[in-house]
Amino acid sequence: MATGRTHRPATRSRGIPEATVARLPLYLRALTALSERSVPTVSSEELAAAAGVNSAKLRKDFSYLGSYGTRGVGYDVEYLVYQISRELGLTQDWPVVIVGIGNLGAALANYGGFASRGFRVAALIDADPAMAGKPVAGIPVQHTDDLEKIISDNGVHIGVIATPAGAAQQVSERLIAAGVTSILNFAPTVLSVPDGVDVRKVDLSIELQILAFHEQRKAGEEAAAVAAATGDVVAPPPLRGSAAASRKGPDGDVPAVMPA
Amino acid sequence: MATGRTHRPATRSRGIPEATVARLPLYLRALTALSERSVPTVSSEELAAAAGVNSAKLRKDFSYLGSYGTRGVGYDVEYLVYQISRELGLTQDWPVVIVGIGNLGAALANYGGFASRGFRVAALIDADPAMAGKPVAGIPVQHTDDLEKIISDNGVHIGVIATPAGAAQQVSERLIAAGVTSILNFAPTVLSVPDGVDVRKVDLSIELQILAFHEQRKAGEEAAAVAAATGDVVAPPPLRGSAAASRKGPDGDVPAVMPA
DNA sequence: CACTGTGAACAAATTCACAGCG
DNA sequence: CGCTGTGAATTTGTTCACAGTG
Incomplete structure (x- = not known):
């Protein structure tokens, strides 16, 4: 979410999707760990688990780099480490x-x-x-x-x-x-x-704020679950200030669980 | 890029898009700065510039929160600060x-x-x-x-x-x-x-690796530009190891500027 | 036969462009 | 008139599902 894709707007379509690039370091780390344990090959399933993504995504990501796997077997760990390192430009200092x-x-x-x-x-x-x-x-x-x-x-x-x-x-x-x-x-x-x-x-504080958003939402959902059971009307979690007088919320005037 | 959207897969469509949530702290920071300078209102254009996004995106983002602006005028800074704070759950500690x-x-x-x-x-x-x-x-x-x-x-x-x-x-x-x-x-x-x-x-090292990728690409483009001018064939920037024998690159055997 | 590689379907995010309101 | 708010178009990213290969 950081780079404003400031430079060249992907001139001639040749290029690895940004989302894929952002995951390559993740794969690389997982592969390095495997390499240190002298594991010779991994399946997309195993590697995906280690990197915390799903295997379809991983295979699609690798497909942008080339055909580096072996059907029925998986990927050669050392070879992939090398390929990804090179793609990321880590073979130079x-x-x-x-x-x-x-x-x-x-x-x-x-x-x-x-x-x-x-x-x-x-x-x-x-x-x-x-x-x-x-x-x-x-x-x-x-x-x-x-x-x-x-x-x-x-x-x-x-x-x-x-x-x-x-x-x-x-x-x-x-x-x-x-x-x-x-x-x-x-x-x-x-x-x-x-x-x-x-x-x-x-940015630490941005990350915390994003977590807070989800955290608040969880609190709201809990309250909603309880309310659904008891039949209560649920008020938005924290204090809602005096200001919020008569503005339109996203969906009219529905008494929503989330603050309107 | 962080949250694996671990929890509830957006149960009942009611909800602010994740990409929007991630930008709210950015808007909030820009608004806080304006507030400190006692600026009463901002247009989407101005605020977008301050937050480093484009104005269409900002307006779309705000539209998920509700109709908090005034046509022909812009947004009330204080009011928006409050609304976004509340949405992010920052009115509580x-x-x-x-x-x-x-x-x-x-x-x-x-x-x-x-x-x-x-x-x-x-x-x-x-x-x-x-x-x-x-x-x-x-x-x-x-x-x-x-x-x-x-x-x-x-x-x-x-x-x-x-x-x-x-x-x-x-x-x-x-x-x-x-x-x-x-x-x-x-x-x-x-x-x-x-x-x-x-x-x-x-993760510092992931961010650096992503930068390195783009940095390497820039080097490649420069070389390509020079080559285009001189008619040279361009070799991929860093050393390409012995391994890369006979594997398929992403687009066949085209002598690409980027490492295949 | 177990796996990869990938088209095709789907979903999310961004951008465009303009109607409509203050 | 100057702005917001938003449908529609577009682009980007994800997931499905399976053909094809070692």
């Missing part, structure tokens, strides 16, 4: 910079999963002069002033923004001007970037 | 526990955006006895042994897992047994949970 070395930035720098799969933390950058030189996760923090030089010296194309929201847009502009074309944004802001730059965002 | 107080867990605990919007960190839990009692973000860390009691004493329904991958499944089982029905999972594993439990996952 991607230098990454992290900008904003606060709590989160430090946590990201320390995150092991980074190095394991094709990514290398090339530099840590922070605006606080007091941080400069201090090592975090074994890498000395550098000052924002040198951002452009760091990017170009290291040939960085992928940047991670873990700054406060207020700084994110400006940081992204500097990153992009210096040559970054993919950004992973942890700051709770919408970045506006030129075409050709991909942005994905990770 | 959600106590949340964070399990796994390592680098990431600590960063999450310190994250301000938590409290701001209806969420309250009710407890921090870690398996390391040495951590017990130590305050993180002003909250004393408690030991995993007391997990069940903490959950039920605080009426927690939402849990955040920031443990190592190996511990995540077991932690989720304990959380669920104790009453949690929504989980935000930062551990790089697929959790398997019973129906009725929602899981959303946040």
Whole structure:
């Protein structure tokens, strides 16, 4: 849900569906685990279970990559690991910079999963002069002033923004001007970037809000079940403020279980 | 991309599309910013720009909530803030526990955006006895042994897992047994949970891999553009291993720009 | 015979385009 | 007139179900 498909609108239809791309890392992880256990082959059924999807979807996904399975047998684990890695571009090493070395930035720098799969933390950058030189996760923090030089010296194309929201847009502009074309944004802001730059965002509070929505709905359903049994009219779960006077809800005036 | 739509498969069609739910927090954030600047009304166009979506989508999204706008004018900011908050269940307070107080867990605990919007960190839990009692973000860390009691004493329904991958499944089982029905999972594993439990996952390395895919594609396109100009044949960007002998690619044997 | 690969059916999400209201 | 709200068209994603192959 992150990338605004900012760049080229799928020029000549050749291409793997975005939804499939988003699942490839999942398959890759499951396959890597199998590989470590020296499992030679998997069926679509088994692999799908391990990746948490259904097998039809997995087979369809793989069909976009090519015919890499063997009918009656399944997929060769090692071979698939290789193919997916290559498709994702993980056979090369991607230098990454992290900008904003606060709590989160430090946590990201320390995150092991980074190095394991094709990514290398090339530099840590922070605006606080007091941080400069201090090592975090074994890498000395550098000052924002040198951002452009760091990017170009290291040939960085992928940047991670873990700054406060207020700084994110400006940081992204500097990153992009210096040559970054993919950004992973942890700051709770919408970045506006030129075409050709991909942005994905990770936002704790958005995820929690989505969970809260479903959680509230569950509470509503419970109440409805009870009410259905007792014949009561159900009021929407939380307080409904004074405002909601006389506006139309989605379906007229039906006393719905969900807040109208 | 996270929730496996684990629970009830949209029982009686009444309901807001998942894609819309996922955008409501985005709108809410943009609206909150406007509200702080005391802007009284916004058009769908303006708000859409602020939220990083297009205006048709925004209007369609809002139409699922009801008719909250005024034709010729736009939307009342305060009123919309209230309606969306209510829809997302943010008019009530959600106590949340964070399990796994390592680098990431600590960063999450310190994250301000938590409290701001209806969420309250009710407890921090870690398996390391040495951590017990130590305050993180002003909250004393408690030991995993007391997990069940903490959950039920605080009426927690939402849990955040920031443990190592190996511990995540077991932690989720304990959380669920104790009453949690929504989980935000930062551990790089697929959790398997019973129906009725929602899981959303946040995974740095998956996001980076998706970016790498697009990044690689960009490199390919550049090369293609150059090749088109010079008449060269283009080889797929990174090394292609020895394995790829004689398998079918997605579209026969066309010498494609993208790795076959 | 157990599996993959895939057309065809279906469902969800997005976008278009405009009627209709304030 | 300027905007929202929404049917209809389109695109994207998922699932079904089975032909075909090792």
